[in-house]
Amino acid sequence: MKIKELALTNYRNYQELSLTFGDGLTIITGENAQGKTNLLEAIFLLSLAKSHRTNHDQELIQWEEELATLQATITTEHFEFPLELILNKKGKIAKLNHIEQSKLSHFIGKFNVILFAPEDLQLIKGSPSLRRKFIDSELGQSHPVYLQELLSYQRILKQRNAYLKQYGRTSQFDDIYFEILTEQLVEKATLVIKYRVKFIEELERIAEPIHRDLSNQREQLKIIYQSSSSKLEYNDLKDIEAQLLALFKQALNREKEQGITVYGPHRDDIIFYINDKKAQFFGSQGQQRTIVLSIKLAELELFHNMTGEYPVLLLDDVLSELDDNRQMILMSHIEDKVQTFLTTASIEGIKLHELKNADILYVEKGQISRGESA
Ligand SMILES: Nc1ncnc2c1ncn2[C@@H]1O[C@H](COP(=O)(O)OP(=O)(O)OP(=O)(O)O)[C@@H](O)[C@H]1O
Ligand SMILES: [Mg+2]
Structure with missing residues (x-):
């Protein structure tokens, strides 16, 4: 084009x-x-x-x-x-x-178009919410269904948070109602996570050789979609729903205290590694720039694969x-x-x-x- x-x-x-x-x-x-x-x-x-x-x-x-x-x-x-x-x-x-x-x-x-502007370095250096926004907009463009699932997730999350807040005010809590909300949340969370993990795997698959090439074979790029809890492993996608349910059981008291949903894709992050070191902390300006460039070039290829x-x-x-x-x-x-x-x-x-x-x-x-x- x-x-x-x-x-x-x-x-x-x-x-x-x-x-x-x-x-x-x-x-x-x-x-x-x-x-x-x-x-x-x-x-x-x-x-x-x-x-x-x-x-x-x-x-x-x-x-x-x-x-x-x-x-x-x-x-x-x-x-x-x-x-x-x-x-x-x-x-x-x-x-x-x-x-x-x-x-x-x-x-x-x-x-x-694909734009790479100086602001895009925030993808590495900025807050996790920017990286979630990146993933959501990329997936939203290529998979409109994803956006629907994400919106459902956000709607249930809002409802669940509101319920936790009202508990703080009234001390009234309907265990069964909350369990249903949690199950609905987990169902949507699982879908959102699966989409994101697969997207990041695909992005890494294409960006890694580009980055390796750009760095004259000196740097290996890894991109990991990281869960909001160390107890949550995304290695086995089949297992996510069960893991999330177990985690929410454990976290119930904390959630009641804090009045907020503490785990889930709204708190996940993407971590970039160069030669197994976190680029956000240890990457030089040029290395961080190269990561973003590799991602942009990977996006070109992803788009080309989809549309020709x-x-x-x-x-x-x-x-x-x-x-x-x-x-x-x-x-x-x-x-x-x-x-x-x-x-x-x-x-x-x-x-x-x-x-x-x-x-x-x-x-x-x-x-x-x-x-x-x-
Ligand atoms: N609505 C507008 N009407 C007229 N001039 C404008 C308007 N908006 C911006 N400008 C002018 O455009 C200039 C900025 O242009 P631009 O951002 O393209 O610069 P640049 O060549 O990219 O510079 P740099 O090398 O600093 O990035 C501003 O300094 C301003 O004078
Ligand atoms: Mg300029």
């Missing part, structure tokens, strides 16, 4: 922009605050109808203006189609094949901390198959453009000029 043409009006600091893109690597370079990330954000927006940087669409419209438009032509192996987004003060209009879509969900995901198409890859300012070797191997993974846009303030640190016919765009105050092909 490729984005062939892009036209912007009154979008961020681009008043008027019309560009055609090559199929391979496009390097977007320029000083700080000139519009490099804005350009990637525009491409991202055409995929998800939402910015990765803000929830306020208003911020995307050029200051003092009323209306921003983004237009693109997308090509896949078999089709070519136009996409359009119009943002105004009241909201947004999304068009596919020139036809306004009554539901945004009919627009979202027609064009697919590669999404467009957007790399915002993430290459500067990768050594030359890692950059070259990255290139070998995307070469000839993935249309890639990468931003950098300084092109000197980027070795990739020496390799291939990269298209270089220079950005200055929302104006773009094209460099010589490298």
Whole structure:
């Protein structure tokens, strides 16, 4: 899948922009605050109808203006189609094949991108809730049923927590009612955990060799879906339901005291290991970056396995901390198959453009000029 043409009006600091893109690597370079990330954000927006940087669409419209438009032509192996987004003060209009879509969900995901931005390092360094969000959004996109199971789980969890809280206030407790709630919770928890464990296994299977390659065979990546209790083992998926039930029996008094459900997928985490050391604590900046890159490249492959198409890859300012070797191997993974846009303030640190016919765009105050092909 490729984005062939892009036209912007009154979008961020681009008043008027019309560009055609090559199929391979496009390097977007320029000083700080000139519009490099804005350009990637525009491409991202055409995929998800939402910015990765803000929830306020208003911020995307050029200051003092009323209306921003983004237009693109997308090509896949078999089709070519136009996409359009119009943002105004009241909201947004999304068009596919020139036809306004009554539901945004009919627009979202027609064009697919994978973005790697500096914020994504939080996947390693940030809190467990970010990692659960990552898993949920990945699985939600590939398995809509998963989202339904997750929502059921969350609904029962809320009910169960509310019951535990009311016990704290009233000291009234119906053992049988609570047991039923627990059984329902465990049933959904088991489903959610199974989906997640399988997804993480699949992700590791694909990301591990990529990471090994990127690190010149020096680093072994392990990704483990970790349960909320040391007494809970996810090795045997058949066993999870029984384990959870036993655990909840043991935890009853604690739960009554704390007024909250202490175990379950809402407290699980993903742990990344490099050569058996936890990357969150012991990984260098470059190693952490390499993990995220390996995961993003694995996502490309997962998507390709599912649909036969590669999404467009957007790399915002993430290459500067990768050594030359890692950059070259990255290139070998995307070469000839993935249309890639990468931003950098300084092109000197980027070795990739020496390799291939990269298209270089220079950005200055929302104006773009094209460099010589490298
Ligand atoms: N709604 C808007 N209207 C006009 N200009 C805007 C708007 N929103 C942002 N900008 C301008 O865009 C600039 C930021 O652009 P962008 O984030 O793309 O920079 P960048 O080239 O990626 O810089 P860096 O190298 O620092 O990451 C801001 O400094 C601001 O001047
Ligand atoms: Mg930027």
